[in-house]
Amino acid sequence: MDSTFFDSSCYNLRPQSVTSHVRSHCKKRISYFHNNEIGNFQFGVQHPMKPLRLSYTNDLVCAYRLHEKMRVFCPPKATDHDLMEFHIPSYITFLKNVTPENSEQYSFDADRFNISEDCPIFRGLYDFCQIYAGASVAAALRLTSEDTDICINWSGGLHHAKHNEASGFCFVNDIVLAIQQLLRVFPRVLYIDIDIHHGDGVQEAFYETDRCMTVSFHKYKENGKYFPGTGGLGEIGIGLGKRYCLNVPLKDGMDDESYVALFKDVISDVKDRYQPNAVVLQSGADSLGKDKLGGFNLSIKAHGECVRFVKNWQIPLLVLGGGGYKIENVARCWAYETSILVDAEVPEALPKNAQFYNFFGPDYSLHPPLVRRIENLNTKADLQKLSQQVHERLRLLDGAPSVQLHEFSKDLQDLWEESEEEMRDYQEDAIPDIRPRRRLMLGENEFYDRGSDHDNDDQLVDEDQTMDYVVDNESY
Ligand code: V1D
Ligand code: CA
Numbered sequence: 001m002d003s004t005f006f007d008s009s010c011y012n013l014r015p016q017s018v019t020s021h022v023r024s025h026c027k028k029r030i031s032y033f034h035n036n037e038i039g040n041f042q043f044g045v046q047h048p049m050k051p052l053r054l055s056y057t058n059d060l061v062c063a064y065r066l067h068e069k070m071r072v073f074c075p076p077k078a079t080d081h082d083l084m085e086f087h088i089p090s091y092i093t094f095l096k097n098v099t100p101e102n103s104e105q106y107s108f109d110a111d112r113f114n115i116s117e118d119c120p121i122f123r124g125l126y127d128f129c130q131i132y133a134g135a136s137v138a139a140a141l142r143l144t145s146e147d148t149d150i151c152i153n154w155s156g157g158l159h160h161a162k163h164n165e166a167s168g169f170c171f172v173n174d175i176v177l178a179i180q181q182l183l184r185v186f187p188r189v190l191y192i193d194i195d196i197h198h199g200d201g202v203q204e205a206f207y208e209t210d211r212c213m214t215v216s217f218h219k220y221k222e223n224g225k226y227f228p229g230t231g232g233l234g235e236i237g238i239g240l241g242k243r244y245c246l247n248v249p250l251k252d253g254m255d256d257e258s259y260v261a262l263f264k265d266v267i268s269d270v271k272d273r274y275q276p277n278a279v280v281l282q283s284g285a286d287s288l289g290k291d292k293l294g295g296f297n298l299s300i301k302a303h304g305e306c307v308r309f310v311k312n313w314q315i316p317l318l319v320l321g322g323g324g325y326k327i328e329n330v331a332r333c334w335a336y337e338t339s340i341l342v343d344a345e346v347p348e349a350l351p352k353n354a355q356f357y358n359f360f361g362p363d364y365s366l367h368p369p370l371v372r373r374i375e376n377l378n379t380k381a382d383l384q385k386l387s388q389q390v391h392e393r394l395r396l397l398d399g400a401p402s403v404q405l406h407e408f409s410k411d412l413q414d415l416w417e418e419s420e421e422e423m424r425d426y427q428e429d430a431i432p433d434i435r436p437r438r439r440l441m442l443g444e445n446e447f448y449d450r451g452s453d454h455d456n457d458d459q460l461v462d463e464d465q466t467m468d469y470v471v472d473n474e475s476y
Contacts, residue, residue, distance in 0.1 A: 028149040028314075030342050031142050032070040033135040034058050038155045041128040044120055048292055048325045049169040051128070054155050056331035056356050057321075061338050063354035069342040071148070075138035077130035078177070082137055086176045086205065088164045095171060096126045112165070119166035129172045132156050136174035136320060140181035143278060143316045150317045150341050154334045157282040157320030159199040160228060168197065168228055169323070175282060176205040178318060182278045183211050186316070187403040190276035191215065192267060194306055195284020195322040196294045198231030202282075203245055207237050210401040213244040213274050217263065217287075219295055220249030233389060243397050246270065248390060252295040253376035254287075256302035258383055263306050266390050271313060275400040279315050283307055283337060284322025285330040289370040292325035297373045300333045300366070307337045328360050329368075336366055 039055030061067055083092045094109045103110060103121045115121055122128075132155040139151035159175055160168035175191070179202070182189045191206070193199035193216040206212035218231050237245035248266060283306075289297040311317060319341060324330035332350075339346045350357060350364050357364065 028343070029147065030070040030150045030152065031139065031148040032061070032067065032072050032338070033075045033139050033151065033153040034072065034155070035074050035131045035135065038128070038131050041122065041124050043122055043169070047117075047120065047169075049323075050325075050327050051155075053324060053327035053330040054321075056327055056359070057154050057334045059355050060331050060335035060350065063351035063357075064335060064339065064344075064346045066335070066338050066342055066344060066346070069344055070152070070338075073138065073142075075135045077127070078134035078137055078172075078174075079130075082177065083129070083133060083172050085180055086163055086173060087161075091164050092172075095129060098125070099123070114165040114167055116166075118168055119171060125171065132158065133172050133174040133177055136178040136318070137181060139318055140178035143318060144181060144185040148316075149314070150311065150319065152319045152338060152341060154321040157195070157284060157322035158201075159193060159195060159282055159284075159322060160197070160201045162201050162204060167201065170201065173201045173205065175199075175202050175280060175320060178320075179206070179212055179280055182280070182318070186277035187211065188213070188274060188276045188278075188400060190270065190274055190279045191282070192279065192310060193217065193282040193284070193322075194263070194287055194303070195282055196287040196291070196296055197226075197284070197323060198228055198247065198249075199282060200228045200230045203230075203235070203247075206241065207245060208239045208241040210240050210244045211403065213246070213270065213276070215246045215248070215267065215270055217248040217250065217259075217266075219252060220247075233386075233393075236393065240401075243393065244274075244401075246390065246393065248386065250296075250386075251377035251382070253374045254296040254298065254378055255373075255376050256297070256299050258376070258378060258380075259287075259296070259298055260302050260305050262383055262387060264309055265387055267306075267310070269391060269394045273394055273397045273400070276315060278318070279310060279313070280318045280320065281307065281310050282320050282322045283334070285324030285333045286322070288324070288326070288329050288333060289373065290326055290329065291323075293323065294325075295374055297370060297376065299370055300329070300336050303333055304337050304340050308340045311341055331356075332360075332366055332368075 039052050041051045043049045080092055080096065091113055094106065094113055098106045098110070098121050100121055100123055110121070135153040136156035139153050142148040142151050156174040156178070158170035158173060161170035161173035179189050179191060189212045191199070191202055191212055191214045193202065193214070196219050198218040198220065199214065199216040203214045203216065206214055216231055219226050220231050231247045231249055233247055233249060235245060235247055236243055248262070283303070285291070285303065286294045287296045287298050288294065288300065288303055307319065319337070321334060324333070336346070346366065348365050348367065350360050350366060
């Protein structure tokens with residue numbers, strides 16, 4: 001492969017005032033959200049989704065000492081109320097009350113909420129949902145508070161959940177909940193999804209708005225036989241959301257060179273036209289070669305290159321996990337992507353002090369060679385045509401939509417009232433202040449200001465006084 005392909009040495013950024021609030025001259029501030037409990041949940045022995053991959057990932061992150069380059073948080077669990085910001089109350093109540101023991105009693109609800117082999121009732125299901133969703137919501141709040149440039153939650157990214165049902169291993173949609181928080185401050189949020197499956201739940205949630213543009217790269221079969229069956233080029237959004245939804249449907253066998261080239265080509269055009277103020281990247285690792293449910297040939301380097309490309313935009317960024325079913329590779333991939341996000345180089349040999357080191361054999365390396373590739377069914381001509389179709393669609397995007405202040409005032413007021421209340425609790429519990437400090441951004445160099453100073457900065461807890469929750473710091 002061309003060595004310049006993965007060159008990350010230069011930022012290649014045109015000056016853009018929408019990103020001017022990210023401090024390009026100094027080191028980026030990264031926040032990492034992880035709860036040690038998350039790896040203990042089990043969907044079932046035969047189920048491909050293994051939360052243990054999150055313990056493997058965190059293990060590598062810490063063994064590579066990447067946690068020392070980030071602020072590490074064990075975030076609060078999402079409350080029922082938090083989850084009901086997107087999901088219907090009856091669904092959340094069901095998730096809260098159903099257990100493997102009483103599930104017979106709930107068979108009617110189980111059917112209507114799509115409980116199935118894909119989305120089974122398992123012990124601790126609701127806690128699991130609260131943990132991963134709480135982390136994404138806390139991460140989004142951190143980005144709005146202007147004290148962080150990049151937030152990472154590898155337990156999040158569950159992109160299939162709908163407002164009223166579970167789908168494709170996803171019970172609650174932490175991505176939608178996080179974007180809803182971001183939209184309280186940022187006029188335009190770009191959602192990018194590199195999981196091999198179509199990001200249908202997020203697409204559906206924002207299908208009728210121009211405030212969030214959704215872009216998913218995924219494997220797609222015309223006959224609908226690859227889950228979830230949606231994500232054709234024809235799905236473009238409706239009403240105000242028309243053209244703010246973009247799908248990049250691909251066939252089996254995508255390789256590094258064609259995927260990364262297409263990704264950069266498409267996503268740069270999206271960025272230039274949409275001019276997002278914040279980006280959410282779902283970094284599902286089932287698009288890697290050898291994945292049990294996938295069908296692409298991507299290496300961890302190529303997957304990481306997509307992350308690096310978006311990171312280099314220097315726009316507030318939330319990076320989330322997603323699918324990924326060869327769990328050692330998922331951990332390698334997300335640990336490597338963490339290193340990219342914190343600007344650290346990590347050795348090829350996996351650190352021997354990792355608790356799960358023995359599971360990474362026989363090579364014990366970060367980038368094991370990809371043997372037994374799947375034939376690439378995407379011909380050069382296919383990809384050229386797809387790229388052309390995508391650019392044609394993007395050309396019809398008539399500039400970045402602007403946002404009227406009246407659309408925000410109620411929300412902002414609610415947010416500040418809530419955060420004043422939360423602030424009182426935080427002060428009592430000595431938990432860091434995460435009230436939104438970013439002002440609502442209205443357009444280039446324009447901000448909504450709540451009166452003259454009125455930041456109430458003097459009421460904010462000083463940065464140095466805040467207490468981060470450090471995860472297992474001692475053990476490494
Ligand atoms: F193979 C299995 C064994 C046990 C339970 C489920 C599966 C399985 C494999 N693939 N289920 C699937 C997909 N489901 C179907 C169903 C058959 N139809 C009636 C539907 O094909 C679901 C794949 C989900 C992928 C989830 C994801 O990777 O995109 C993800 N993203 O974030 C979290 C997960
Ligand atoms: Ca996808």
